[in-house]
Amino acid sequence: MIKRFAAQLIGTVVAAFARALTGVLPNWRGCRPDPRQRVYFANHASHGDFVLIWTVLPHALRRATRPVAAVDYWGGGVRGFIGREVFNAVLVDRSGATQEPISVIMQAMQQGASLIIFPEGTRNTGEQPLLRFKSGLYRMAQARPDIEFVPVWIDNIRRVMPKGEFLPVPLLCSVTFGEPLGVRPGEGKDTFLDGAREALLALRPGRSAA
Amino acid sequence: MSMPSEAQLLFMGVGGVLVVATAIGRWLAWRAGDKPSSLVENLNQRIFAWWVMVALIGLAFLFGKGGTILLFAFISFGALREFLSLTHTRRGDHWTLLTAFFIGIPGQYYLIWIEWYGLYSIFIPVYGFLVLPIVSAVRGDPTRFLERIAFVQWAVMIAVFCVSHIPALLTLDIPGYNGKQLLLVAYLIIVVQGSDVLQYVFGVLFGRHKIAPVLSPSKTWEGFIGGIASAVGLGTALWWITPFSPVQAMGMSMVLCVMGFLGGLVMSAIKRDRGVKDWGHMIAGHGGMLDRADSVIFAAPVFFHFTRYWFTP
Numbered sequence: 001m002i003k004r005f006a007a008q009l010i011g012t013v014v015a016a017f018a019r020a021l022t023g024v025l026p027n028w029r030g031c032r033p034d035p036r037q038r039v040y041f042a043n044h045a046s047h048g049d050f051v052l053i054w055t056v057l058p059h060a061l062r063r064a065t066r067p068v069a070a071v072d073y074w075g076g077g078v079r080g081f082i083g084r085e086v087f088n089a090v091l092v093d094r095s096g097a098t099q100e101p102i103s104v105i106m107q108a109m110q111q112g113a114s115l116i117i118f119p120e121g122t123r124n125t126g127e128q129p130l131l132r133f134k135s136g137l138y139r140m141a142q143a144r145p146d147i148e149f150v151p152v153w154i155d156n157i158r159r160v161m162p163k164g165e166f167l168p169v170p171l172l173c174s175v176t177f178g179e180p181l182g183v184r185p186g187e188g189k190d191t192f193l194d195g196a197r198e199a200l201l202a203l204r205p206g207r208s209a210a
Numbered sequence: 211m212s213m214p215s216e217a218q219l220l221f222m223g224v225g226g227v228l229v230v231a232t233a234i235g236r237w238l239a240w241r242a243g244d245k246p247s248s249l250v251e252n253l254n255q256r257i258f259a260w261w262v263m264v265a266l267i268g269l270a271f272l273f274g275k276g277g278t279i280l281l282f283a284f285i286s287f288g289a290l291r292e293f294l295s296l297t298h299t300r301r302g303d304h305w306t307l308l309t310a311f312f313i314g315i316p317g318q319y320y321l322i323w324i325e326w327y328g329l330y331s332i333f334i335p336v337y338g339f340l341v342l343p344i345v346s347a348v349r350g351d352p353t354r355f356l357e358r359i360a361f362v363q364w365a366v367m368i369a370v371f372c373v374s375h376i377p378a379l380l381t382l383d384i385p386g387y388n389g390k391q392l393l394l395v396a397y398l399i400i401v402v403q404g405s406d407v408l409q410y411v412f413g414v415l416f417g418r419h420k421i422a423p424v425l426s427p428s429k430t431w432e433g434f435i436g437g438i439a440s441a442v443g444l445g446t447a448l449w450w451i452t453p454f455s456p457v458q459a460m461g462m463s464m465v466l467c468v469m470g471f472l473g474g475l476v477m478s479a480i481k482r483d484r485g486v487k488d489w490g491h492m493i494a495g496h497g498g499m500l501d502r503a504d505s506v507i508f509a510a511p512v513f514f515h516f517t518r519y520w521f522t523p
Contacts, residue, residue, distance in 0.1 A: 023291065025491060162301045169307040170287070172295035172490055 007085035011062075014086065015055040018048070022160060022173035026056035029203065030179030031150055033058050037114050038148045038180070040065070041137055043130050043200060044118035045158035047073070048168070052154055053116050054087060056175045066090050067116040068105055090115065102136050109144055116152075119196070125163045130201055133193045141183045141192065148180035151196065153203035176203040214390045216451045221268055224400070228264065231257050249414070255495025263493075263502075267399070271392055276323070278395060279377045283319040288499040289369035289507075290315065292489040296481075297361035302351030306342050310366050314338060318374045325381040334371040339363055368477075368507055369500070375510040382514075384521050387453040397452050398466065398513050401445040402506045405467040406474070408444075409437025426478040429471075438467045453521050465516065466509045473508025477501075 018024060026033070040053060050067035057065055071091040074083030083089040090108045092101035108115060117140075119133040141149050156173045178199055183192050235254040242250055270281035294307060314334065321330035343359045379394040413433025421429045445463020449456040477500060481489065490498025500507075 023490065023492065156295060159299060162304055165304050167308055169294075169304060170291050170311060171307075172291055 018055045027176040042152040065114040138189045151178040151200040282377045286373045292498045293365040296484045302349035306345045372507045375514040393451045402470040405441030409433040412436030469509040470505030477504035
C-alpha cells in the first residue's frame with residue numbers, strides 16, 4: 001500500500017521534473033493515443049528516453065505501458081525500485097544468462113501489456129542518427145500481427161544528458177509518434193527491419209539534433 | 211517598492227483593451243460559425259495568452275522588485291532553453307551549457323537584485339564571454355569550436371543579458387521618480403508589445419508590400435508604418451507614467467519601436483537559418499517565449515542606457 005503510493009508519487013514527480021526540464025510535448029503524427037495494445041519502438045540515446053515517452057502518454061495509457069529495460073542497469077537499488085515499481089519495467093538480461101530476453105518480452109505481450117522498446121539494443125552515442133536494429137523487433141512483430149508497432153522519435157534528449165554525465169542540461173525535447181506498422185505477408189526479416197528503421201528516421205524534425 | 215497608483219490605472223487600461231479584444235475575437239469566431247478560419251483561431255489563442263501574460267506581470271508587480279526580478283529570471287530560463295535547443299552544441303559543451311544556465315542566470319539576476327551596476331553590465335559580456343569558451347576548450351573537442359562558442363555566447367547575450375535589463379530598470383535612481391520604476395518596466399513592455407500587436411493588426415488589415423520576404427514574410431511596409439506610428443502615439447500619450455516630457459516620450463517610444471522591429475528581424479534570420487518557424491511552443495498562438503519577447507529583448511538595453519544616461523544624475 002505504502003509502496004504503491006510511493007511509486008505513484010515518484011512517478012508524478014519524475015514526470016513533472018521531465019516536463020520542467022525539457023518542456024516535452026507529444027506529437028501524435030501517425031496515430032492517436034488510443035488505449036489498445038501497442039509496441040512503441042524508439043531511438044535510444046539516453047537513460048531518460050523511456051521516461052520521456054512515459055511522461056507524454058496519457059495517464060490511462062501509462063499504467064498499461066511497460067518499458068523493456070536492462071536488468072544490469074535497472075535491476076538493483078534505487079534504480080531497481082524505480083524500474084520495477086514506478087515504471088513497471090520488463091527487465092531483461094542482455095547477456096541471456098538466465099532467460100532469453102525475447103521470451104521475457106513475448107510473455108509480457110501475452111499478458112496484454114503495451115511495451116516501450118529500443119531496437120538498437122544499446123544507447124547510440126556516435127555521430128549517426130540511428131543504429132541498425134536487432135532482430136527481436138521482427139520476431140515480436142511476426143509473432144503478434146494483431147499488435148500495432150508504433151515508431152517513436154525522441155529528439156534532443158542526447159544533449160540533455162549525454163552518456164557519462166550526471167547533471168542534465170535543460171533543453172527542449174519532443175516525442176513524435178508515427179504511423180503504426182507490422183510485418184506484411186511474406187516480408188523477410190531484413191526488409192521489415194529496414195522499413196521500420198526508415199519509418200523511425202522519417203519522424204526526425206526538420207532540424208538535426210547533432 | 212510597492213505598486214504605484216498609476217500602475218493600477220495602467221492595468222485597468224490594459225484589462226479594458228483585452229476585454230474589447232476578447233469580445234471582437236469571440237464575435238469573429240461566432241460569425242464564422244462551425245468553421246472559424248485559422249487566422250481567427252490563432253487570434254483568439256493569442257488574446258487568451260495575453261490575459262495570462264498580463265496576469266503574470268501583474269502578480270510579479272504585486273511582489274515589487276523581488277517578484278519582478280524572479281519573473282524575468284524565469285523568462286531568461288525559458289528563452290535560453292529555446293535558443294540553445296536549436297544550436298549545434300556537442301558533448302564537450304555539456305559543462306558550458308550547465309554554466310550558462312546555473313551560474314549565468316542566477317549570477318546576473320543576483321547582481322541586479324543587489325544593484326551592482328558596475329558588475330551586472332559586464333558580468334556576461336566580459337566574464338561570461340571569457341569563461342564559457344574556456345570551459346568548452348578544457349574538454350578538448352575542437353570540432354566546429356568557434357561556431358559552438360558563438361552560439362552559446364549569443365544565447366546568453368540575448369536570453370540573459372538583454373532580458374535582465376528589463377528588471378534592471380528598477381535599479382535606476384531617477385530624481386523625483388523614486389518608488390515608481392515599475393512603471394518604466396510597464397512602459398517598455400506596453401510600447402514595444404503594443405507596437406508588435408499594432409504592426410500585426412495593420413499588417414493583417416492593410417498589408418500589401420513585404421519588407422523582408424525571405425526573413426519574415428509577415429512583415430509589411432503597411433504594418434510597419436501603421437503599427438509604429440500608432441505605437442509611438444501610444445508611447446507619447448503615456449508620458450505621464452514616465453519621467454519624460456511628452457516630446458521625450460515620443461523620442462523614446464520611436465527608439466523602442468524601431469529597435470523592437472529590428473530585433474524581430476534579427477531573430478527571424480536566426481530562425482530561418484536553423485530551419486524553424488517558431489522558437490518553441492510555450493505560448494499557444496504565439497510560439498515560444500522568444501517569439502513573443504524578441505522585440506522587447508532588443509529594445510530593453512537601449513532603453514535602459516538612454517534613460518540612465520539622460521535621466522539619472
